[in-house]
Amino acid sequence: MGWVYLLLAFLLCYYIFRSNTTRDLKKLPSPPGSLFYFGHIFQIRDEPHKKFTEWARSLGDIYSVQMGQQNWIILTSDKVVGELLQKRGAKYSTRVPSHYTFKILTRGKSYVCNPYDERYRKVNPIMHSVLGQRSVKENSDLLDDEYRILMQNLCQASAKMNDGFYPKYFFQLTALNVITLLCLNKRTDSVDDPFYREFKSLMGTHLELAKVTNRLSEFFPILKWFPNTKLHNAMIESADNIEAFLRKLVKEVIEDKEKKPCIIREFLRKKDEGILDDLDVIYLTDTIFAAGTDTVSASLTWLTAALANNPHVQSKAHQELDRVIGQSRIPEVSDEQTIPYIRAIIKEGQRYCGPLYLAIPHAIEEDDEYNGYHIPANSVVVLNQYGIHMDEKRYENPKEFKPERFLGFTESSAALANGNYENRDHFGFGAGRRLCTGIHMAERELLLGVSRLLWCFKIENASPLGKDGKPIAINLDKIRNGITVWPEDYKVRFVKRHDNVEKVLSGQSQ
Template sequence: MVLVYILLAFLLCYYIFRSNTTRGLKKLPSPPGSLFYFGHFFQIGNEPHKKFTEWARSLGDIYSVQLGQQNWIILTSDKIVGELLQKRGAKYSSRVASHYTFKVMTKGKSYAENPYNERYRKINPIMHSVLGQRSVKENSDLLDDEFRKLMQNLCQASAKTKDGFDPKYFFQHTALNIISLLCLNKRTDSVDDPFYREFENLMGTHLELRKVTNRLSEFFSILKWFPNTKLLNAMKENADSIEVFFRKVVKEVIDDKEKKPCIIRELLRKKDEGILDDLDVVFLTNSIFAAGTSPVSASLTWLTATLANNPHVQSKAHQELDQVIGQFRIPEASDEQNIPYIRAIIKEGQRYCGPHHFGIPHANEENDEYNGYHIPANSVVVLNQYGIHMDEKRYENPKEFKPERFLGFTESSTALAKGNYENRDHFGFGAGRRLCTGIHMAERELLLGVSRLLWCFKIENALGKDGKPIPINLDKIRNGLTVWPEDYKVRLIKRHDNVEKVLSGQSQ
């Protein structure tokens, strides 16, 4: 009987995969070598960003890839992204039903699919109100304090070892403090705090469980008949633990007798108005924490490694900071327009070594047509950020870390992302109606983080046993929704004796 079911599944998949192209339209180009039922799944390899980009060079800026039962549309040019995700945003603003652990956590609610519907249009303004430009202005002192404390912690860590250390955990700690202060007025003093440890452990386990190899049933439905009970139990346990964690976080706000204003209190107010329910508040809190911690801390981790490998870039940055800021105060947000090279470093960092290769895929719920090609409904639409950022037609010598390419860009990434696609600096924050909600917050954090890191320190590679610097291999990555470099060590050398006095407020 099982063999009969398998045969029926193969026949059903064959029927689904048959050309359903609207009459008169062409099928999108597709790589050769597709296998029945499996499609191109085994051709992707361990570096899908490079394979998708390689295919784009031969197939063009838009093509399709079959991954089991999923049809993926790969977009690898600013024009294609602008035409589809921006100009036709209403058609391409849903998300893919691919987050199994959220399906478990939300007990059947449509968070996993996250369609572009009336419910989304109610939630989106809430998210913009708590993470948008106004929130950045209102919380400028909070951001300033946390990045001052980050630099103090890095000073202390650098004094404890001459061999170097991994700064990633300090960046993660600062990002978590900012979000937890915004969400519930709570911060932790060190990376050893139980709150930080529990959050990092839960998120780390969650990302590990979401690896493609653990989600094969999303690509091959036949595997649902042969469930991996151990894996499913681990997913459910992790999802339940995440829900319990964030319910405790929400309860802290509910139990706060002082009723201090915070993001979760705003969400609870929307619940009282009947717009959200209990699970909505928990889910949105989880989303804010996840989105507000990993991308920024990963960006700073990548950029620190890249700067260690490029001392000539640091030298130019140090000259600018010494001329504009001096050695008796740290850079402030108000200095942004006067430190164009620092701003260029940040933009180049998002292009050269951003925390995403694809971001979160989009989905189209109806058929569409582009340039004579048929785009089937219910496809996974992928913004190939890596491919665009490594396009020689758009960026001269793209494999070089060259901040100078952005010195003529005076507008913020936020403003450019909402304008003409041809004028964008990079695509690290996504595109269209699903543009990163926290883009204003992320830009402010990167400005403070990068400018102060370079004001305080000279970043050097760790030394090998022979006493020679060991360049960081930026090709070694930890792939996932957020892309991280492999663990590394750097030495942070204070640039002058005044650093700690200024950070502590003692310098005049």
């Protein structure tokens, strides 16, 4: 019987120790209806951002959800995000340790989803050096050229497709060209080019497989013993195809006799120094391709639809551009401080219909306490961007596209993200130490893209007419939900605002 007493003593010690760690702390509120073993997973369905936001209205800014065997902490206010992800960044900067899906898709070499460990701290300065403010300034001419070419491409497409078209692929091509020029000094001329088509197919599959609904083995560990062979094989095939695609690009850089400087060459130099290995080079490049093309192009695709639905916003933007820029040149980066309404449109676009509704989850590896609540170790911590952006206490009439709410904001999103949480414009780039590395590049691209889009065109909704004889508004609630969120296909027309547009874009008029 000695072992029984020993076991009881052990359990008593464990209970006392455990109770001491959470003494006087309350459990976080949680939605009703949790099922044994399954938790709330059947209540989430296909639009978790909406369910999380609905629960936040009744449970508060911080609450827990049981996703199978994972405990998720949902953050839905600027204050709780600021207090935890920013002020306690050291505790909340890791990622989900068992991110099984990403480990397969990226051979365990993901930069975005890796834990806040020694490897991350080694790689992070490298990523900041190739995507940070200095890099943006050094590549200003490259960005200027690509967003001038984008406007030319939209002019040409509009002349051919009078009934309108879905602009996603033109935005995606421009974002891809920015990344390929940065990574290996290569660009693609058309959405019909085989390189673009291969990239679009590979990346589309890659991001689709990584979405939450394909991560059941993370919620239910027992499924790792009974894997979905079809899904598992699809992930392996996607990883193989991405790796083969990127190895070809790395080979191009290695064989470039001119040895032109580029991001991949910088990665190869770090490899020669023993800082990176072969797969690091491949999957750091993968991270830049995935994040650098989808987020910017999705932002522009969403914003174009919002502008088509709100011609009065376009009218105000056109007035500002005509007054400040005139019609003899296109907007430049140096114009930013003199076109506050354009800057406000960009910020409102990131709030109203940004490319992410739920940020890539953080995690906490040790117990914590917040406002008398116990936050258990090994919890997944989710920044509900959609919920914050639709919070009526923070944004008056949040379902209205209203750039005027940001006219008083003169600083960049990057500067505001590192300051007081109460003063932030939006949370589209995440929060804390895992703030989007490419935030400076993205802001520069959005400034050039949006200002020039509105300088060149009036964006008209090309949807079928309703009973009132007007085009039916583009439904921005219809989405394609993956890691990046896209609107369903829609059609718009890009109507040149004046006869000087093409002359200015071609450099014939100054």
